[in-house]
Amino acid sequence: MEISTFVRAASLDEAYTLVHEQKGFPVGGGAWSRLNARRVDLAVDLSALGLRYIRKKGSMIEIGAMSTARDIETSRELQAAFGRLFSDTAAHIVGVQMKNIVTVGGTVAGRYGFSDLNTTLLATGAEVVLYKEGTVGFDEFLSNRSNGPILIEKILVPAAGLSGAFTTVRTTVNDFPILNTAAVHSDTGWRIAVGARPGAARLAVEAAKTLGAEKSPDSLLIGKAAEQAAAELSFGSDIRGSGEYRTAVCTTLVKRAVQEAAQ
Amino acid sequence: MRIQLNINGLEKQFDIEPGDMLVDTLRRAGYTEVKKGCDTGSCGVCTVLLDGTPILSCSYLSAKADGHSITTIRGLEKEAAEFGEFLVAEGADQCGFCAPGFALTVIAMKRELGSPGEEEIKHYLAGNLCRCSGYESQMRAIKKYLEATHA
Numbered sequence: 001m002e003i004s005t006f007v008r009a010a011s012l013d014e015a016y017t018l019v020h021e022q023k024g025f026p027v028g029g030g031a032w033s034r035l036n037a038r039r040v041d042l043a044v045d046l047s048a049l050g051l052r053y054i055r056k057k058g059s060m061i062e063i064g065a066m067s068t069a070r071d072i073e074t075s076r077e078l079q080a081a082f083g084r085l086f087s088d089t090a091a092h093i094v095g096v097q098m099k100n101i102v103t104v105g106g107t108v109a110g111r112y113g114f115s116d117l118n119t120t121l122l123a124t125g126a127e128v129v130l131y132k133e134g135t136v137g138f139d140e141f142l143s144n145r146s147n148g149p150i151l152i153e154k155i156l157v158p159a160a161g162l163s164g165a166f167t168t169v170r171t172t173v174n175d176f177p178i179l180n181t182a183a184v185h186s187d188t189g190w191r192i193a194v195g196a197r198p199g200a201a202r203l204a205v206e207a208a209k210t211l212g213a214e215k216s217p218d219s220l221l222i223g224k225a226a227e228q229a230a231a232e233l234s235f236g237s238d239i240r241g242s243g244e245y246r247t248a249v250c251t252t253l254v255k256r257a258v259q260e261a262a263q
Numbered sequence: 264m265r266i267q268l269n270i271n272g273l274e275k276q277f278d279i280e281p282g283d284m285l286v287d288t289l290r291r292a293g294y295t296e297v298k299k300g301c302d303t304g305s306c307g308v309c310t311v312l313l314d315g316t317p318i319l320s321c322s323y324l325s326a327k328a329d330g331h332s333i334t335t336i337r338g339l340e341k342e343a344a345e346f347g348e349f350l351v352a353e354g355a356d357q358c359g360f361c362a363p364g365f366a367l368t369v370i371a372m373k374r375e376l377g378s379p380g381e382e383e384i385k386h387y388l389a390g391n392l393c394r395c396s397g398y399e400s401q402m403r404a405i406k407k408y409l410e411a412t413h414a
Contacts, residue, residue, distance in 0.1 A: 003326075027324070027327070031319075033284065091386070094389070096368070096372075097390050100313075101319065101323055
């Protein structure tokens, strides 16, 4: 990344002004700066804004935009609410050094197809809080490819009564995923998200409907839902796998994720 | 732009381009113990501690490090030498190129996790690649080092 000017914002208001009025580019962890060929006139560092926290507030867990992938992996709050869901999700991100750099805000804002975290956040029904711009559902956020300015303050994750599981297949343990899935059960039923298709994660809505509201659907129903997820979503090819392979693997991963979440 | 870093306990100023990565800033200033390997965030040889936390300096903007403390392997000479004896004893140190980043990560792991088990060790060190050792000898060295130094 070629940067002309680098500014460390001193407040969220200043960051908002720089991003929205001066077309500043918000920098989270900046982990992809080396590999990104983008030219940036004004880079806005968000690290001094107090956005690194994971805390429970009522029935929600708030994840500050500058929380790192390592924070996600080791958070007691997330572990208490979701068991291993978030630690399993963050487990494969390269190594502990990279996890200490990568931020939640940067991952979400990038809408990366390869993201493990975005798949899990989508499955939990999380919301993205854009500073001064309101709150957007995670599915709407991921589907919106607009390049307009955004300043993510935090992510809200509903935590009451949810259980979930994350499954993935990759060539090596720390490589980008060939495919990943997350299944989450709540009082209102199931949410199944599939990512690295290789596009950004999407919900398998029909598959979730098939499972109904029961937390422990029988194995026939789980198998049917898994096949439905593979049928209703689109999969493409890239260096890591073909669309055909991803379609086949989707059925197995969704099945395993639902089975684990149902336990 | 000008940034200030505390490197191994000493305050230093650097003139950098806003898009410079930390590994390049450090190496240009003579901290060549910070190795440059894949340069894509995959191999771990460029590991340094930022305020005590291991990061990849090839994937960290120098500008973001302004005002923070950086520890290279030279800043942990005593601990690194102590760990190095276990590496040598197990035949785990060969070409040595990965050693600075590897040793820093092991020391950071010890500080963070205390006395981790084998799976925790593998997980913590997953970002440190070594093309010589095959990892078995390194694992033996780490276990013996942790056992010998665990309070």
